[in-house]
Amino acid sequence: MILDLDIGNTLSKWRLKDADSSEIRSRGAVWTREEWRPGADIPDLDVVEAVRISSVARRAVLDETVALLRQRVGSVHVARSTPEALGVTNGYEEPERLGVDRWLGALAGYQLAGGCCAVDCGSAITIDFVLPGGRHLGGYILPGLRLMKESLKLGTRNVAIDPDSEAEELLVPGRRTVEAVNHGIYMAAVSAINRVYAEVCDSEGVALPLLVTGGDARVVSRGLQVPHAVWPDMVYGGLEACFPLTAAERAGRMAGAPWVPAPVGLEKIRAGLAFSMLL
Ligand SMILES: Nc1ncnc2c1ncn2[C@@H]1O[C@H](COP(=O)(O)OP(=O)(O)O)[C@@H](O)[C@H]1O
Ligand SMILES: CC(C)(COP(=O)(O)O)[C@@H](O)C(=O)NCCC(=O)O
Numbered sequence: 001m002i003l004d005l006d007i008g009n010t011l012s013k014w015r016l017k018d019a020d021s022s023e024i025r026s027r028g029a030v031w032t033r034e035e036w037r038p039g040a041d042i043p044d045l046d047v048v049e050a051v052r053i054s055s056v057a058r059r060a061v062l063d064e065t066v067a068l069l070r071q072r073v074g075s076v077h078v079a080r081s082t083p084e085a086l087g088v089t090n091g092y093e094e095p096e097r098l099g100v101d102r103w104l105g106a107l108a109g110y111q112l113a114g115g116c117c118a119v120d121c122g123s124a125i126t127i128d129f130v131l132p133g134g135r136h137l138g139g140y141i142l143p144g145l146r147l148m149k150e151s152l153k154l155g156t157r158n159v160a161i162d163p164d165s166e167a168e169e170l171l172v173p174g175r176r177t178v179e180a181v182n183h184g185i186y187m188a189a190v191s192a193i194n195r196v197y198a199e200v201c202d203s204e205g206v207a208l209p210l211l212v213t214g215g216d217a218r219v220v221s222r223g224l225q226v227p228h229a230v231w232p233d234m235v236y237g238g239l240e241a242c243f244p245l246t247a248a249e250r251a252g253r254m255a256g257a258p259w260v261p262a263p264v265g266l267e268k269i270r271a272g273l274a275f276s277m278l279l
């Protein structure tokens, strides 16, 4: 079994992948914190032959996780942001400073769709662009839905957006504080993504496939105006691409990769942008 770990600022996600069949056998998530308890938080390490890790948590969390895993598992791979990988050149002035979850998402998106806009809706919302040909432009970081809500301190932090709500309900004016807050932050997130996507496609002259991941991906997806794919395993896809361990991975196949709809034409994106600027 291969254990893939995605340590975010809020949640540490894991999945167990069967190295022979490529099936995902189990998955889970625990709050990101300093100590892992094997057996309770993460699966039985006796069946794990290799671990692949993406971490944006504090250095100590990664160091302790790696130390614990190395005692039990022969091969532990830790992903890092690099100036270039798998045909993609990192757009950051200091490439190693790009969050590795963003880098892995960009690499996975490029492997799946060629050029892409990769959006990760977690503690932060990140929007990264890779052009056809592999040039990563850099991206945008804004607070995630939960962080935006917590920063308001209006006593509404415990009433989360219902992930099953329809976008239409979430975009109307709120008539109670909790509704006004939830609808406001939802509007902020989806309109930023819609706008940034259109602006960058316009200025680069290319309509890019749009991919969305992260804990809030499903609810954010409903507010996006352009064709896109939700890809819960996008960061894991980057781990598979960087550290291929199975025949399928070496052939470029990522478990759980979605079908990606063709982007809407550039003319339509430009028309939408021109219209929104009139308003
Ligand atoms: N069951 C859940 N527990 C915690 N957060 C959740 C849950 N479902 C959705 N979320 C949302 O997902 C975000 C965490 O998403 P995730 O992509 O795991 O973030 P990160 O990678 O930053 O840890 C939270 O900030 C919250 O808005
Ligand atoms: C922007 C992030 C905080 C997003 O992390 P997440 O929301 O997935 O926990 C993370 O990618 C990070 O720490 N990046 C380093 C700064 C940068 O990418 O510029």
Ligand SMILES: [K+]
Binding pocket: 120, 121, 122, 123, 124, 125, 126, 214
């Ligand atoms: K994120």
